[in-house]
Amino acid sequence: QQQVKQSPQSLIVQKGGIPIINCAYENTAFDYFPWYQQFPGKGPALLIAIRPDVSEKKEGRFTISFNKSAKQFSLHIMDSQPGDSATYFCAASKGGNNRKLIWGLGTSLAVNP
């Protein structure tokens, strides 16, 4: 119930393509769903996050789609660029202070020029 399942494990797209990364969860108590971007040798950096009261959130070229009934959420990267090549992690946390993040396994994205 604590798991967050992420797919695909790796993804290759051409520049300008729209990679989509999917995550699914089981615990309905989760109420915060962030996406993190990690470059090699660096710590994860918060990219965008959503709460279950909205179905979509957009920040720049990054969009989260959220389907509460299906317990799924996804990251879309519009007009992807080679600089977007990184590992992307979805995560989830539930109510209360000190909200530990439960992480997906990560998706390695390569955007070819």
Added chain:
Amino acid sequence: EPEVTQTPSHQVTQMGQEVILRCVPISNHLYFYWYRQILGQKVEFLVSFYNNEISEKSEIFDDQFSVERPDGSNFTLKIRSTKLEDSAMYFCATGEGRGNEQFFGPGTRLTVL
């Protein structure tokens, strides 16, 4: 822009030795976390810390691990007697407490020989 810093960037130690990993949180943040990431695997929660005490810890965080904020600024993770399986990237994260955002440091790569 304020950021979380961690030292050392890489620590090599012999099995059975004690190590201390250090983190300097963002100055107005009140919530502190340690996570680890074994090479190629997902990020795992270790412990959260608020108001000078542990809020929550995972099953990984056994008696060999401890955390403290010795001088009101640094936040440390101590592993008393390292094992081979402790080899991982250790990330410190901090949060304001308002909202859920957690900001990660660049990590310390711990190698236990």
